[in-house]
Amino acid sequence: MKQQxxxxxxxxxxxxxxxxxxxxxxxxxxxLFIMLLQRSQLILSRYPVWELLFSSxxxxxKGLYGFLPAVTGTFFVTVxxxxxxxxxxxxxxxxxxxxxxxxxxxxxxxxIDVLAGVPSVVFGLCALLVLVPFTRDVMGPLFGxxxxxxxVFTAALxxxxxxxxxxxxxxxxxxxxxxxxxxxxxxxxxxxxxQLIETVLFRAAGPGIISGIILGFGRAFGETMAxxxxxxxxxxxxxxxxxxxxxxxxxxxxSFSEMMSVPEHQSALIFVSLILFIIVLFFNILxxxxxxxxxxxxxxx
Amino acid sequence: xxxxxKESIFRVLMIISxxxxxxxxxxxxxxxxxxxxxxxINEPAVIFTAPGPKYLxxxxxxxxxxxxxxxxxxxxxxxxxxxASYLIALFLQxxxxxxxxxxxxxxxxxxxxxxxxIIYGIFILNILIVTNRxxxxxxxxxxxxxxxxxxxxxxxxxxxxxxPDGIRESAYSLGATRLETAFTTAKYxxxxxxxxxxxxxxxxxGDAASVIFTSGAGNSMPxxxxxxxxxxxxxxxxxxxxxxxxxxxxxxxxxFVLIIIIIILNTISRxxxxxxxxxxxxxxx
Numbered sequence: 001m002k003q004q005x006x007x008x009x010x011x012x013x014x015x016x017x018x019x020x021x022x023x024x025x026x027x028x029x030x031x032l033f034i035m036l037l038q039r040s041q042l043i044l045s046r047y048p049v050w051e052l053l054f055s056s057x058x059x060x061x062k063g064l065y066g067f068l069p070a071v072t073g074t075f076f077v078t079v080x081x082x083x084x085x086x087x088x089x090x091x092x093x094x095x096x097x098x099x100x101x102x103x104x105x106x107x108x109x110x111x112i113d114v115l116a117g118v119p120s121v122v123f124g125l126c127a128l129l130v131l132v133p134f135t136r137d138v139m140g141p142l143f144g145x146x147x148x149x150x151x152v153f154t155a156a157l158x159x160x161x162x163x164x165x166x167x168x169x170x171x172x173x174x175x176x177x178x179x180x181x182x183x184x185x186x187x188x189x190x191x192x193x194x195q196l197i198e199t200v201l202f203r204a205a206g207p208g209i210i211s212g213i214i215l216g217f218g219r220a221f222g223e224t225m226a227x228x229x230x231x232x233x234x235x236x237x238x239x240x241x242x243x244x245x246x247x248x249x250x251x252x253x254x255s256f257s258e259m260m261s262v263p264e265h266q267s268a269l270i271f272v273s274l275i276l277f278i279i280v281l282f283f284n285i286l287x288x289x290x291x292x293x294x295x296x297x298x299x300x301x
Numbered sequence: 302x303x304x305x306x307k308e309s310i311f312r313v314l315m316i317i318s319x320x321x322x323x324x325x326x327x328x329x330x331x332x333x334x335x336x337x338x339x340x341x342i343n344e345p346a347v348i349f350t351a352p353g354p355k356y357l358x359x360x361x362x363x364x365x366x367x368x369x370x371x372x373x374x375x376x377x378x379x380x381x382x383x384x385a386s387y388l389i390a391l392f393l394q395x396x397x398x399x400x401x402x403x404x405x406x407x408x409x410x411x412x413x414x415x416x417x418x419i420i421y422g423i424f425i426l427n428i429l430i431v432t433n434r435x436x437x438x439x440x441x442x443x444x445x446x447x448x449x450x451x452x453x454x455x456x457x458x459x460x461x462x463x464x465p466d467g468i469r470e471s472a473y474s475l476g477a478t479r480l481e482t483a484f485t486t487a488k489y490x491x492x493x494x495x496x497x498x499x500x501x502x503x504x505x506x507g508d509a510a511s512v513i514f515t516s517g518a519g520n521s522m523p524x525x526x527x528x529x530x531x532x533x534x535x536x537x538x539x540x541x542x543x544x545x546x547x548x549x550x551x552x553x554x555x556x557f558v559l560i561i562i563i564i565i566l567n568t569i570s571r572x573x574x575x576x577x578x579x580x581x582x583x584x585x586x
Contacts, residue, residue: 119507
């Protein structure tokens with residue numbers, strides 16, 4: 001009897017510890033948001049938000065804080081990299097899951113796992129050695145542009161490589177849980193494999209694929225180091241994809257050493273991370289909602 | 302268009318895209334290993350020597366401080382994150398709360414996973430500024446623990462989720478408390494749990510953006526919890542931006558070490574999940 005009491009007491013104690021940890025996570029989440037909001041008050045009280053977001057002059061020494069170049073730079077790099085990554089990774093995911101023999105498949109998935117684990121600085125370092133000369137000597141002349149190679153195009157290529165594993169693994173996962181009967185029924189009607197993929201599988205695996213794309217977007221959007229290393233870090237409105245630019249995370253890392261000295265500059269950079277936080281939050285919640293909505297709508301069981 | 306022609310066109314496109322993905326992987330790993338390997342063969346002492354005072358300005362020295370710094374930061378932070386996320390994952394799985402509520406909690410962890418690492422760095426940096434401290438090993442450990450916790454929670458949760466219900470029910474029917482049941486089910490989920498821990502560790506090992514603000518990123522050997530340290534990714538970032546070719550060469554050596562560590566972690570996670578599969582062999586799922 002006594003022992004039983006001890007056991008159930010232990011059970012309750014652990015439960016309280018768990019609740020405390022969960023609450024700590026919530027407090028952390030709230031503190032993160034409040035901290036960013038509060039620390040960016042300074043810059044927001046001196047300049048209106050729209051002026052910060054839509055002015056293109058960035059010169060902290062003169063008190064000019066325009067985020068437009070970095071915002072457009074981030075947008076361009078992210079969208080451009082997704083334009084490269086989405087078709088390639090969906091097509092290869094379909095190939096991996098539908099055409100590849102299962103013996104090769106597990107090795108290939110191990111490969112993708114390794115690619116997902118490669119740190120972003122390594123991607124950046126590699127891009128400096130391979131992609132920058134490639135853009136300078138091959139792509140530049142091909143499009144008739146003179147470029148140093150440190151440009152938006154290279155950054156987008158690196159980001160695409162970093163987004164591949166995210167989209168591929170989620171797409172393969174959502175294709176592989178579809179029932180085999182679904183495929184057999186459609187193929188027995190005389191359809192080709194691509195028709196099956198196009199008309200049935202893409203729709204049935206849709207929620208997984210879309211949330212994969214959105215998560216890939218999130219990764220590309222918040223990626224810092226690899227982009228900073230190759231984009232050239234010039235805070236101007238980009239005239240073409242072959243010119244150097246700047247992204248929001250790059251802005252923070254690029255001026256982190258000076259950031260301590262001027263409170264206004266510091267506050268401006270914290271405002272940048274607030275923007276990043278809100279956008280990433282939005283896209284993550286969107287991915288979740290889409291996944292749940294579509295899951296209940298497209299059910300093949 | 303004939304459907305068979307379409308089929309073969311798309312098949313070719315798919316094969317091309319698979320090759321593009323493979324090419325990226327081979328280039329990224331190959332370049333680092335070959336180039337870093339060449340640097341290491343020419344001067345193998347780089348790994349074992351501490352940096353001189355002007356190392357990043359082309360001075361003498363090696364990358365030992367970054368290797369030690371990485372290890373000293375990642376291992377304690379993984380331990381902290383593991384303990385916390387194990388409890389959280391059990392809390393999400395075992396019948397402490399209603400299912401509806403735990404699904405909402407999962408969304409929070411998904412969102413935390415998606416937050417760029419630089420924001421974690423800024424957050425801890427802000428705390429450091431408010432409390433008037435400088436970047437240190439301790440702050441780096443806390444940052445990395447926060448960074449990898451959502452990853453580990455997510456993987457552990459998924460692993461626990463795959464345990465057949467029958468095991469939990471039979472534990473309850475023997476009169477086990479919720480905690481004892483939780484430990485029983487956790488044993489079945491060991492492969493997934495270990496894979497999650499190692500993936501989280503890999504993320505912490507390779508992340509530069511969060512640590513560059515909080516660990517001080519100094520150029521000296523780690524001396525204590527409140528002293529500044531450097532880590533491999535931070536060092537690679539600093540070296541790659543250097544004007545001195547000899548320093549830039551060392552970046553490849555550092556990334557060789559880093560990528561080998563990542564591949565080893567990946568392999569261990571695979572071996573572990575194979576090894577611990579014997580616990581799950583009896584499950585009929």
